[in-house]
Amino acid sequence: MEELHGRFYKALSGPDVDQIASVSWLQFADLFVETEGFVSAIMDEVNKTRNYRKHIMKDGTLDICRAFHRPGDSLRHIVSGCYHLANGEYLHTHNQVARIVHQQLALRFGLIDFEMPY
Template sequence: MTNRTEDWHSKPMHGQYMRHTKELASDDLRQWLLRGELKKETEGIITAAQDQTLRTRYIQRMIDGNNISSICINCNTKNQTINHIASKCPALAENQYKKRHDSVAKALHWSLCKKHQLSCSDKRYEHQPEGVIKNDQAKILWDYGIGTDRVLREIRPDVTLIDKIKKRVSLIDGAVPWHPKVEEKEREKIHKYKDLKIETTRIWDIPVEIIPIIIGTLGTILRSLKRKQEKLEAGVAPGLMQKIVGHIGSIFHKKFSLDDTSTKFGTNDVQDLLFKKSTISS
């Protein structure tokens, strides 16, 4: 098994994802597969995306040698690579990417409401966060600007938790970047809300912590994520977070035309999106 794993990691194309995530990903990386809660065609597409084997227009032109344009047919600006589809297409930014981002934040908001006995839906996927919700235990702000004495550029994290019992504040902000960028995005979030942390600590006179919730577009989970959720004492299980991010599968599966003939794929059509082993040398 070890030799097979090493052989997989050494492949120039198919091993890219595993090499990029080897040092930073937690042991929960494969939870979305072990939980078995995604449709099998979605699992297949995400796994193929991790292995760089989806036949995007760029791959069809550069690897298959097909006489087609490699440019994304949705934005008409960049090559239609897996990275572009998953995280960089401007045509998807305000709709699909935002929906994916908000799904992660909503799941965490729902979990915090449950933990602090605040009003919320029984089912996570039905939850619609209120701007401000509070009781004797906690106050939770959703996408809400925090007032400060100084004019600050960044005052609106995804979720602000004011724990009245433990007398502490958590500034929680999420992101779903391409997997090589997960650590960079975590550092970016901490820097982004540094001034807000200083101001709120001074004004409210209680400890304030910035908690980035970062998950890669293809399911990468940093080792630090579990520790962050443990601090909140109400984290969403990493496997569930990955399931939410599995929304990217629907982008590949329904929203994007990976060739000129179809925009939807059934279970039996998934293989048509993948490379034949003989077409590339990995």
């Protein structure tokens, strides 16, 4: 069986990784233990996606993306590779964040006088 737990820990040993900054959230984020465990599971890619169920649990689940109905329902696919989500949800979230950044820059440089709630 493929080793799952510890992927994040192994990734920390990369030559371009700031190890202290990469784990400082564990000390300063003030998270519940359950939340910290969930975030760690995400970083180790051990969430119960269809890919995980098919290849790790071997329960006969089809590895089909729920949104795009094509093979590959892994965590990486959901986070960055799903064409359907990239053109919908991800784009919407990106635009919302860009709107906030744009507004803060406009306030800082005196281009607008008031802050619209987001």
